[in-house]
Amino acid sequence: MSHTHVHESQDQLKEALDTLKQTGVRITPQRHAILEFLVESMTHPTADDIYKALEGKFPNMSVATVYNNLRVFREVGLVKELTYGDTSSRFDFVTTDHYHVICEDCGKIVDFHYPGLNEVEQLAAHVTGFKISHHRMEVYGTCAECSHKDLH
Amino acid sequence: MSHTHVHESQDQLKEALDTLKQTGVRITPQRHAILEFLVESMTHPTADDIYKALEGKFPNMSVATVYNNLRVFREVGLVKELTYGDTSSRFDFVTTDHYHVICEDCGKIVDFHYPGLNEVEQLAAHVTGFKISHHRMEVYGTCAECSHKDLH
DNA sequence: TATTACTTTATAATCTTTATAAATAGTGTA
DNA sequence: TACACTATTTATAAAGATTATAAAGTAATA
Known part of the structure; x- marks a missing residue:
């Protein structure tokens, strides 16, 4: 990944966090991590992908937390849910x-x-x-x- | 429904049954009924809709039969599976x-x-x-x- | 008719997602 | 900083859709 891309990701993450603040959504470590993962991920992950990717950082995090926050992000417009006939939804950071x-x-x-x-x-x-x-x-x-x- | 539409449905059903015959897929009473329902239905039903609609005619039919045959029809190209974020897929007879x-x-x-x-x-x-x-x-x-x- | 392969049924299992309740942690205010 | 309030997380169970399995039934064919 080039330096430019890293900076883009950082900017996008900061913007997203600002959006949350403005909307009155609390910024928890889990939310920060999920957002960060989504912004940096180019792979349109499933909820389970995210859950697995973050279990190193948050060994006690519940799947429900991932789902809850993806729903919050979707409602705020930060994330789009993609439902393509596979068994599970995929999530896409909105740019x-x-x-x-x-x-x-x-x-x-x-x-x-x-x-x-x-x-x-x-x-x-x-x-x-x-x-x-x-x-x-x-x-x-x-x-x-x-x-x-x-x-x- | 006008007479013309009834005839269209009958033609479409006959064509679909021909397709099955040509592909070597056996035409069972259940398959006939599911196809007929799909052809006449304008509502893009779910598997469960179909199951419920036919339980009068086939009190012993299993949900698995509906799913199995929808898969068969999809593989043969008679039916399209629609996955729109709702919890369940909907099925559309291909015209x-x-x-x-x-x-x-x-x-x-x-x-x-x-x-x-x-x-x-x-x-x-x-x-x-x-x-x-x-x-x-x-x-x-x-x-x-x-x-x-x-x-x- | 006997055989073979396919289909259906009944049931259990799987998988994704949501609901619930108790415990925990953020946030604003004194 | 400490308190109080509320949102969030966790752990778990539940729900709902779909698939897998094995036994029973049925169509086709020799």
Whole structure:
């Protein structure tokens, strides 16, 4: 990881903590650690991933704490919950708008940026009479590593 | 339901049964009933919805049968599994390409047609190096009924 | 009809997530 | 700093969805 990326992560974490303070959410060591892990993680972890990753630092932490705080972060808008047909949800620290590409072979999730599809939302509103709030889109395929692996 | 729609459903069911025959999947009474329910249902039911809907006709049917056959249908391509953050998956009989609009208030799912977003897939392939197979998109909002309800 | 493979049933097990209650720790104020 | 109040954590149980297993039943085929 480059120095620039480290600084970005630190800034993002500080911003996130500020958001919590402003919203009146207490900053506990567990919350700090979960947020830090999410900000630095590029892997869209599950609740259990986070739980396992932090059990070294917090041997007594409960799974419920992870779930509770992920819910708090989601309600405050710091974290997005991704539900992709796997058995468990994955959690994504919210930065700029992006979509996800998911490897159907190994489950890897990669970000990719694309301008928001506002036209789609407008058409949906027109056709269905819904008041649209947002949309989600995921693209599925096979990552380069898995494509390569399959040749052997 | 109009006569035309009834005929459409019958045709779709017959086609689906043909697909099963061609693929070498046995057509049991339970499978027939589950497919029929899915074809006629406009509600994107959960496995449990299907189970409950058919327990009149099959008092001894096991939930496992529903799940097993939904998996079979999915593998053959007759049925799409929708995983939208609710606790349980919903199942959609595959007809023509369409997207879904989901009411965040009452959970209703409405179809809406939109030309496939091929450009998005192409960009994703270019940027990430994935071999793209498909994508999914859902639009979220509030349906007309719930919007109206909220005013009271 | 006998055999074989597939399917269903009944049940248990697994896995993710949520609920509960007691113990603990933050935060603001005197 | 110490107190009091409330939020949070922990430990555990419970709930809910899905899958695994093994025995019984059924379709297809020779």
